[in-house]
Amino acid sequence: MQTERSNKIRRVVPSFIIIFGLLLIIASVVVYTQPWDKGASEEVIEGNITLIGVNYEQKVLSYDEIKALPYYEGDGGFFTTVGVINGPFRVRGVLITDLCELVGGVTPVDVVFVSAEDGYSMVFSYEQIMGEFDTYDPETMRIVPHGEQKLLLAYEIDGKPFRKEDGRPFRLALVGTDRLLVEGHNWVKWVVKIEVMPIKTADNTAGTGA
Amino acid sequence: MTLSRGRVALVALAAAILVLSGILVGCSGEKKQTLKVFNADSLMVPFEALAIEFEAEHPGVDVQVEGHGSIQVIRHATELHDEVDVLAVADYSLIPMLMYETQVPGTTENYADWYVIFATNELGLAYTPQSKYADEINSANWYEVLSRPDAEVALSDPRFDSSGYRALMACQLAELYYGNETIFEDVLGKSSPPITVDEIDGTYTITVPEVLKSPKLTIRGSSIGLLSTIESGDVDYAFMYKSVAEQHGLQFLELPAQINLGSDSYKTLVQGLKVKLQFQRFASVYPEFECLPILYAVTIPQNTPKRELAVEFVKFLLGPEGQRILLEQSQPPVSPAYADAPDLLPSELKPLVAE
Numbered sequence: 380m381q382t383e384r385s386n387k388i389r390r391v392v393p394s395f396i397i398i399f400g401l402l403l404i405i406a407s408v409v410v411y412t413q414p415w416d417k418g419a420s421e422e423v424i425e426g427n428i429t430l431i432g433v434n435y436e437q438k439v440l441s442y443d444e445i446k447a448l449p450y451y452e453g454d455g456g457f458f459t460t461v462g463v464i465n466g467p468f469r470v471r472g473v474l475i476t477d478l479c480e481l482v483g484g485v486t487p488v489d490v491v492f493v494s495a496e497d498g499y500s501m502v503f504s505y506e507q508i509m510g511e512f513d514t515y516d517p518e519t520m521r522i523v524p525h526g527e528q529k530l531l532l533a534y535e536i537d538g539k540p541f542r543k544e545d546g547r548p549f550r551l552a553l554v555g556t557d558r559l560l561v562e563g564h565n566w567v568k569w570v571v572k573i574e575v576m577p578i579k580t581a582d583n584t585a586g587t588g589a
Numbered sequence: 590m591t592l593s594r595g596r597v598a599l600v601a602l603a604a605a606i607l608v609l610s611g612i613l614v615g616c617s618g619e620k621k622q623t624l625k626v627f628n629a630d631s632l633m634v635p636f637e638a639l640a641i642e643f644e645a646e647h648p649g650v651d652v653q654v655e656g657h658g659s660i661q662v663i664r665h666a667t668e669l670h671d672e673v674d675v676l677a678v679a680d681y682s683l684i685p686m687l688m689y690e691t692q693v694p695g696t697t698e699n700y701a702d703w704y705v706i707f708a709t710n711e712l713g714l715a716y717t718p719q720s721k722y723a724d725e726i727n728s729a730n731w732y733e734v735l736s737r738p739d740a741e742v743a744l745s746d747p748r749f750d751s752s753g754y755r756a757l758m759a760c761q762l763a764e765l766y767y768g769n770e771t772i773f774e775d776v777l778g779k780s781s782p783p784i785t786v787d788e789i790d791g792t793y794t795i796t797v798p799e800v801l802k803s804p805k806l807t808i809r810g811s812s813i814g815l816l817s818t819i820e821s822g823d824v825d826y827a828f829m830y831k832s833v834a835e836q837h838g839l840q841f842l843e844l845p846a847q848i849n850l851g852s853d854s855y856k857t858l859v860q861g862l863k864v865k866l867q868f869q870r871f872a873s874v875y876p877e878f879e880c881l882p883i884l885y886a887v888t889i890p891q892n893t894p895k896r897e898l899a900v901e902f903v904k905f906l907l908g909p910e911g912q913r914i915l916l917e918q919s920q921p922p923v924s925p926a927y928a929d930a931p932d933l934l935p936s937e938l939k940p941l942v943a944e
Contacts, residue, residue: 460630460750460811461656490799497668498872504800520817562810564749578782579799579867 424540426548431574432482433489442548448473451529453554457563464517467558472533475508479575490578493551496569514559528555532570621651624898625672627665629679630656630813634836635918642914643905658750660874663687666890667700668873673890674899679751681706681886693892701888703933705942707907707926708885708915711851712755714842715834720825728845732763736775741824743807743815747797747864752812754864755850756828757795758880761786762848765858778805791860799868835919850883900935907941
């Protein structure tokens with residue numbers, strides 16, 4: 380009786396383990412390949428960017444038109460106002476300087492306004508448009524020198540389009556060769572407009588300049 | 590000792606069942622109720638402490654604390670339409686400005702119609718023993734020390750952060766307090782394009798250009814961003830809230846009451862004082878900030894789906910436990926707290942605010 384039961388267990392248990400193992404393997408493959416994300420990369424993404432030059436020249440480019448432009452790919456990340464680190468990520472996008480060129484270019488006496496769908500905007504100096512930002516080491520959070528840095532209108536992060544909550548379809552990103560961080564307010568989400576304007580000077584010269 | 594193949598298989602089977610049981614138990618376990626609290630960056634430390642103690646008293650609750658600049662805190666509710674159950678800001682005037690006349694979509698109700706002032710702060714200088722001239726700086730000579738060419742000075746960007754535009758206000762007030770008309774430029778340096786100060790009948794307007802660059806200044810996006818510059822020795826002094834400096838173990842130089850914005854003592858120096866930004870960061874916010882005492886306010890957005898729990902949290906904040914935690918975390922409470930519209934407060938909060 381005892382032997383019979385043992386034999387039965389011996390026969391059933393290996394089969395059960397094999398099935399369980401197979402299920403684990405299938406689950407691992409599914410988790411690794413993330414088939415639910417495939418739709419995101421294949422789906423049609425809509426969104427326009429309006430470019431306005433210093434002489435009011437205007438162009439509107441679709442998501443596909445932006446993707447058809449020459450791209451730059453680099454590494455970078457940001458940290459929030461309370462110090463939460465995001466990245467570094469591998470990011471792909473179009474250089475802001477290239478986009479400005481499409482509407483007459485940007486010079487040292489200009490600033491560039493970047494506006495978002497939600498009413499947020501940021502202004503960048505000429506030096507920043509050229510990639511000159513203070514950059515931080517992700518490990519120490521100290522300011523460190525950087526190599527090549529580029530400000531991008533980004534549309535891909537780690538090989539995928541941005542998720543809506545991360546700025547889809549377009550987000551600004553500062554990336555380069557060194558996997559460094561910048562302050563988070565520069566990574567503007569949901570960008571819809573990039574406008575080159577001459578830098579404003581103080582209206583009232585009677586004040587005490589500082 | 591060696592195990593037979595059958596025994597190994599049985600052990601493996603038992604392990605698999607244990608794992609599966611764990612997953613099943615985990616899935617069926619009671620889910621905690623989440624309370625989302627959005628607060629000003631400078632409240633991060635006390636609010637994290639509040640969350641821990643509140644959770645200890647309410648084991649079924651997970652308090653999620655998220656810090657931003659005060660305007661962003663409100664925008665998360667009113668423009669980004671995130672679930673915000675409680676919000677607390679570093680400038681009470683922002684709540685009526687951005688919530689009292691903004692309707693919750695699909696309703697006729699505004700996002701808020703009351704706030705409670707519960708804490709205060711003061712602006713001063715954070716530094717370390719290694720900062721240049723640390724052994725000689727005091728509240729009478731600070732502007733002279735900061736004016737020295739080798740003293741590295743930092744502030745948070747006035748375009749983005751309340752402690753930044755309040756630092757500009759403090760420098761202007763210092764000119765009036767010490768009777769020295771060059772303090773503003775000596776301390777902050779010459780920026781290009783310039784920051785301008787205009788005075789009409791005792792009312793001062795400081796205008797900040799769209800882009801801010803001064804060779805003398807290190808500028809960071811937030812008051813928290815200043816911490817690493819001070820701690821690393823990259824700068825010697827940073828304009829900072831007292832609570833933030835103390836929470837992070839920095840030395841703090843208090844400025845005179847007429848300058849530090851901890852009260853309305855500045856009114857003895859000026860009829861009015863405001864900072865106007867040439868850069869409008871938010872479409873919904875006119876970029877002009879009046880000089881007001883630093884007072885923190887809390888409210889509950891009208892559209893929170895967890896009103897009862899939100900009220901419970903604010904009750905905890907305003908009650909004796911909350912006051913104790915604020916004090917322990919170097920965040921001076923306003924005691925008793927007071928409301929702008931006491932009649933509109935949830936009834937549970939009314940006993941906790943001044944008549």
